[in-house]
Amino acid sequence: MSDGGLHRGWKMSLNLPSIRADFPILSRVLPSGRQLVYLDNAATTQKPKTVIQAMTDYYEKNNSNVHRAVHTLAGEATASYEKARQDIADWFYVDREQVIFTSGTTEAINLVVHGWGRANLKKGDVVLVTEMEHHADIVPWQLIAKERGIEIRFVSVDPETYRLNMDEFEASIEEASFVGCVHTSNVLGTRNPVEDIIEMAHTRGNHGKGARVLIDCAQASPHEQLNLTELNADFVAVSGHKMCGPTGIGSLIVKPEMLDEMQPFMAGGDMIEEVFLDHSTFQTGPYRFEAGTPKIAEAIGWGAAINYLSQFDMHEVHKHIHDLAAHTADAISKIPGIKVYGDHSDPTCSGVVSFLHETIHAEDLAHFLDLGGFAVRTGHHCAQPLMRKLGITATNRASFYLYNTREEADAFIAHLERVVGRLAR
Numbered sequence: 001m002s003d004g005g006l007h008r009g010w011k012m013s014l015n016l017p018s019i020r021a022d023f024p025i026l027s028r029v030l031p032s033g034r035q036l037v038y039l040d041n042a043a044t045t046q047k048p049k050t051v052i053q054a055m056t057d058y059y060e061k062n063n064s065n066v067h068r069a070v071h072t073l074a075g076e077a078t079a080s081y082e083k084a085r086q087d088i089a090d091w092f093y094v095d096r097e098q099v100i101f102t103s104g105t106t107e108a109i110n111l112v113v114h115g116w117g118r119a120n121l122k123k124g125d126v127v128l129v130t131e132m133e134h135h136a137d138i139v140p141w142q143l144i145a146k147e148r149g150i151e152i153r154f155v156s157v158d159p160e161t162y163r164l165n166m167d168e169f170e171a172s173i174e175e176a177s178f179v180g181c182v183h184t185s186n187v188l189g190t191r192n193p194v195e196d197i198i199e200m201a202h203t204r205g206n207h208g209k210g211a212r213v214l215i216d217c218a219q220a221s222p223h224e225q226l227n228l229t230e231l232n233a234d235f236v237a238v239s240g241h242k243m244c245g246p247t248g249i250g251s252l253i254v255k256p257e258m259l260d261e262m263q264p265f266m267a268g269g270d271m272i273e274e275v276f277l278d279h280s281t282f283q284t285g286p287y288r289f290e291a292g293t294p295k296i297a298e299a300i301g302w303g304a305a306i307n308y309l310s311q312f313d314m315h316e317v318h319k320h321i322h323d324l325a326a327h328t329a330d331a332i333s334k335i336p337g338i339k340v341y342g343d344h345s346d347p348t349c350s351g352v353v354s355f356l357h358e359t360i361h362a363e364d365l366a367h368f369l370d371l372g373g374f375a376v377r378t379g380h381h382c383a384q385p386l387m388r389k390l391g392i393t394a395t396n397r398a399s400f401y402l403y404n405t406r407e408e409a410d411a412f413i414a415h416l417e418r419v420v421g422r423l424a425r
Contacts, residue, residue, distance in 0.1 A: 011313040014320055019403050022048040022308075026403060034373030037408045042186050042219060042352050042399035043377050044241045047305070051244060054304035055297045066296055067270055067287075081296050084303030085286075091306045092236075093227040094253055100286040101299055104250035105218040106136040108237035109180075111252050111289060112214050113140040115262040116235070120212075121177060123149035128176035128211075130155040130164055131389050132190070135382040137180045137216055159390050162188045162342050170200065177206045179213045183220040187383050187395065188342035189325065189352035191220070198233050212258070218242055218250075219350060222401065223321055225314035234258050240302035244309060249298035252289075259285065266291040317402045321351030324400040324409050329353045331413045337424050338416075341395060351400035354381075360423050362394045368423070369396070372415040 020026050023046045028036045038046060058080065064073035066081045082096075089096040102108040121127070127141050131154050141152050153172055156165045162185075173179070179201045184191045198213050205211025214235040217226060222243040228236050235258065239250040254262075264271060264282060268291040273281040282288045309317075322344075329344035332355055341354040357365055366378040377397040380387045387393055398412060 011316075012311045014312065014316055014402060016403065016405050020405075022050070023403055024049060024052075030370075030373055032371050032373065034371070037374045037412060039398040039400065039404070039408070039412060040375045040377050041222070041401035041404075042242070042350075042397065044247065045222060045244050045401050046403070047246065047301075048244055048308050050308050051246065051301045051304045055246065055301040058297045058300050065293055077296060080300050080303075081294065084299040084306075087303045087306045088251060091310070092238075092253055093229045095256070097259075097285045098254050098256060100252045100254060100289045101294055102237075102250045102252055103248050103295065104239040104241070105134075105216060105237040108235075108250055108252035109136050109214065109216065110140050111262075111265050112235050112237075113144055115265040115289065116212070116258065117141075117144050117150075117178070118148070119263040120261060121148055121150050125150045125177040126172075126175045127152050127178045127180065128155065128169070128172055129153075129180040130182065130192075131157045131385050132164065132185050132188070132192070133180065133182050133383070133385070134186060134216060134218070135384070137182065137214070138385065141180070154385070157386060157389050162190050164192055166193065166196070169197065173200050173205050173211065174207060176201070176211045179205065179211050180216070181213070182216040184217075184224075184350050185342075185383075185386075186219045186352065187354050187381050187386055187397070189344065189350040189354075190342060190346075191348040191350065194233070195231065198231065202232070219352070223314060223318040223350060228253055240298065240305060243305060245302035245305035246298045249295050249302045254286075259288070262289070264288055264291070268292050270294070312402065318350075319347075320402060321400040321404070322347060322349060324404055324406065325349065325351045325353050325398075327406070328398060328400075328409050328413060329355075332416055335417050335420050337420060341390060351404075352397060353399070354395040354397045356392060356395045357420060357424065360420065362396050364423070365396055365419065368419045369412075369415065372419070374398075374412050374415060 025046050030036055062073055062076040064077040066078040085099050086096045089099050145152050155169045181197050183194050194215055201211040201213045212234045215233040216237050218239045221238045234255050236253040241247040271288050271291040273283050326344040329340045332338050333340045337358045338355055362378045369376055379394050
């Protein structure tokens, strides 16, 4: 079992000028003439030069397919690709055989639904998810529910406290065969009690036989050092691009025994062992679920991102982004007409600040923020059931990461106050 040894030891403090110099895009001047202030980190984070260079080096020096040839380039590409798998395993405190590369969290969740769900769920089984989920942890279950006759039940969110109704969870868990839960909300920043959810699912789910659990850690992995062996979830989905890596790469991290309960989701080259005209046999471990040419440069880039983040104490990273979010949420909540969603006084809350003005349309507000150089997200954030529970259709969302500064937060607050002062009526 990996102990994350590559990522232990002495950590650098968050020297923000030095960190910001690692990210070329942060010096960009926008068409408006304003300096970019990037506050859309919950959607995707920016990439340091080390990640960009690692991917460039692969294409310039080692470009080849992996696992298939014995020539020099193929050997170098395969070594780099598999080193990335090992680095990611070390980061999450798991064995490399548990790391299945995917295109991101969405594919990882679909792999669970179609690879595990189709093989194990039957008519009448209950899947328990929450109203806080990203669409990626709702829609795939809806598709298989129609196909297999399974029932989906939802744990509600309290629109006043922004937390899950754990009494509902406890009342529903006994009949559930599977539980899907987001670790940290991409809308509210709420960190769910995933440790309790996993423990209850394993001990009380499925009438005492134990329910399987999938945790969506897309919003947690950028700022929380997750020991997935201790967390003990059966499946964990993560995305590389939310933690300084490239887009198009992520992972489903699976308990070893769960691999044997899954069937291949996609079939083709590299996941097979032997193919005959009347049947085929498949590889074992993560390779059974990695059909076709993999995302080689992206995996290498994600490995470089992991090594970049390993310089820092993730507790300090979390505190930094939480403090920026809490400061921003408190300040903008005092602007007339602005409502902030989420409890940012909670120290476990992430760096996400969702807000809405009572009369200014969210998209209009976002355009005026962009004119000031501030990149924020607008819309339902792929969480329409949660939006309906909150009684709204969209929010603006500012989200912070390790390279954002207090000066940027204060500039954002001041600009939002000016825009509201001019537009509100």
